[in-house]
Amino acid sequence: xxxxxxxxHEDPFVLRGVEVPGGDPNLQVRIMAEEFRDIGTPHRDLxxxxxxxxxxxxxxxxxxxxxxxxxxxxxxxxRDVQQVVREDDETIQRSKP
Amino acid sequence: xxxxxNWQIKRNMSYPYEEKHPExxxxxxxxxxxxxxxxxxxxxxxxxxxxxxxxxxxxxNNVETKPYGGYPQFWDIKxxxxxxxxxxxxxxxxxxxxxGEYSGMTIFEAAAKEKTLNGQSRVxxxxxxxxxxxxxxxxxxxxxxxxxxxxxxxxxxxxxxxPEHKSFFFYMQRLCNHCTYPACLAAxxxxxxxxxxxxxxxxxxxxRCRGYRKxxxxxxxxxxxxxxxTKISEKCIACYPRLxxxxxxxxxxxxxxxxxxxxxxxxxxxxxxxxxxxxDGSWTKDEENPLYWMVQKEQVALPLYPQFGTEPNIYYIPxxxxxxxxxxxxxxxxxxxxxxxxxxxxRELMAILQLFRAQREIIFKFDIKKGPQIYEKQLxxxxxxxxxxxxxxxxxxxxxxxGKECVRVTVxxxxxxxxxxxxxxx
Numbered sequence: 171x172x173x174x175x176x177x178x179h180e181d182p183f184v185l186r187g188v189e190v191p192g193g194d195p196n197l198q199v200r201i202m203a204e205e206f207r208d209i210g211t212p213h214r215d216l217x218x219x220x221x222x223x224x225x226x227x228x229x230x231x232x233x234x235x236x237x238x239x240x241x242x243x244x245x246x247x248x249r250d251v252q253q254v255v256r257e258d259d260e261t262i263q264r265s266k267p
Numbered sequence: 268x269x270x271x272x273n274w275q276i277k278r279n280m281s282y283p284y285e286e287k288h289p290e291x292x293x294x295x296x297x298x299x300x301x302x303x304x305x306x307x308x309x310x311x312x313x314x315x316x317x318x319x320x321x322x323x324x325x326x327x328n329n330v331e332t333k334p335y336g337g338y339p340q341f342w343d344i345k346x347x348x349x350x351x352x353x354x355x356x357x358x359x360x361x362x363x364x365x366x367g368e369y370s371g372m373t374i375f376e377a378a379a380k381e382k383t384l385n386g387q388s389r390v391x392x393x394x395x396x397x398x399x400x401x402x403x404x405x406x407x408x409x410x411x412x413x414x415x416x417x418x419x420x421x422x423x424x425x426x427x428x429x430p431e432h433k434s435f436f437f438y439m440q441r442l443c444n445h446c447t448y449p450a451c452l453a454a455x456x457x458x459x460x461x462x463x464x465x466x467x468x469x470x471x472x473x474x475r476c477r478g479y480r481k482x483x484x485x486x487x488x489x490x491x492x493x494x495x496x497t498k499i500s501e502k503c504i505a506c507y508p509r510l511x512x513x514x515x516x517x518x519x520x521x522x523x524x525x526x527x528x529x530x531x532x533x534x535x536x537x538x539x540x541x542x543x544x545x546x547d548g549s550w551t552k553d554e555e556n557p558l559y560w561m562v563q564k565e566q567v568a569l570p571l572y573p574q575f576g577t578e579p580n581i582y583y584i585p586x587x588x589x590x591x592x593x594x595x596x597x598x599x600x601x602x603x604x605x606x607x608x609x610x611x612x613x614r615e616l617m618a619i620l621q622l623f624r625a626q627r628e629i630i631f632k633f634d635i636k637k638g639p640q641i642y643e644k645q646l647x648x649x650x651x652x653x654x655x656x657x658x659x660x661x662x663x664x665x666x667x668x669x670g671k672e673c674v675r676v677t678v679x680x681x682x683x684x685x686x687x688x689x690x691x692x693x
Contacts (some may be wrong), residue, residue, distance in 0.1 A: 192589075192593060205301055226304065
């Protein structure tokens with residue numbers, strides 16, 4: 171459930187609950203997953219991190235969008251790198267979900 | 268006021284002092300996309316430089332959550348509003364032309380016809396209220412965990428169920444920009460602030476300073492701070508003993524090493540260095556310097572609020588997911604190009620990205636040993652379209668000031684997992 175307050179000119183510097191327009195949480199999840207994938211985070215670890223309140227930035231997206239959507243996006247992102255060119259490298263195996 | 272050339276806004280601008288540039292300039296690139304706001308940089312700086320009496324609320328390095336957070340609170344919103352209002356009063360507009368030239372006024376130009384609260388000033392600015400320095404993390408717009416529910420390791424496990432609004436956010440790492448045209452230096456009535464010839468580091472002479480706080484008022488990034496105990500102002504010193512290679516414990520060979528905040532970055536989002544300057548303020552062409560490659564050659568890293576006119580020397584790779592309009596206001600007109608070049612990096616850029624925080628000696632030169640093609644991956648570009656990128660396992664090699672190899676990393680780094688029996692055993 172969203173809580174949206176309007177920006178008030180007589181209270182211009184308190185932005186609690188005020189949405190800054192724009193942005194796409196779905197895209198944010200996808201890009202964050204891509205970044206973590208690219209620095210070598212294993213697929214199962216990333217799933218865990220999104221669901222863990224300890225990682226507040228990831229968790230807030232997980233809470234907003236729901237576990238299913240986040241997991242599907244992560245699966246998709248890891249599937250993207252499955253097109254392996256060199257088969258004999260164990261690091262490639264790591265990229266697979 | 269004299270005329271100086273500011274390459275970030277692609278035009279001459281007014282500045283109180285004549286143009287004079289150091290031989291080398293302290294500079295850094297931060298990759299916002301990879302920051303997790305762990306605040307290790309913040310604490311590394313705090314525990315090194317600002318742990319004394321009078322410095323309790325002083326954070327030379329901080330990481331804030333945009334668009335809500337700020338230290339001091341709302342620093343950029345306030346400055347943008349001041350600049351906007353000055354344009355309205357003077358019948359001008361803040362605009363970037365298609366060729367990247369800024370036609371609005373900088374904070375120096377706007378101040379020429381503006382009276383600040385404290386009287387006529389050389390720089391448009393404001394003095395933050397004491398309360399605005401109190402809470403460096405206020406405005407972090409993330410889910411707050413319920414601290415009463417903990418798992419068997421003692422970590423909180425359940426979040427508080429509060430209504431949350433959907434919005435983008437990203438983490439912004441901030442420290443003094445050691446600007447080419449520092450506003451703090453321009454505003455100081457005592458001429459107590461100077462820019463070092465050897466590395467462009469901006470320092471406050473603690474003997475000359477009398478604590479008038481004009482630097483605190485003038486710095487648009489609010490990185491000059493007042494110490495109520497000593498009654499003088501202080502700021503980031505770019506860990507200059509490290510830049511000079513004078514700490515024999517860290518660098519027995521005497522080569523320059525990265526600052527504390529850079530060297531402690533666990534997210535590997537920072538790369539700091541020194542770039543050679545020409546007499547006219549432009550960077551000496553040096554495509555072997557990783558910072559030159561990112562900032563000048565590929566323009567993948569952009570200055571923060573270039574419209575302020577101070578020519579800051581910390582550059583950011585913008586977050587790929589944030590609204591472009593917001594990012595354009597923050598980093599200028601090159602945002603789309605920078606994001607797309609980062610999203611689909613060249614082989615050189617891919618290799619340079621591996622050098623981020625790979626070791627602590629400053630890299631003056633990089634080289635690439637080409638490796639085999641390892642995989643293809645699908646990318647999402649800024650307009651939402653897809654692109655397939657071929658990735659190679661190239662080796663990036665970094666050299667220190669003496670030309671000695673100091674780091675060698677591959678695009679695909681090996682991962683070692685600690686066995687379960689050693690979990691948390693350090």
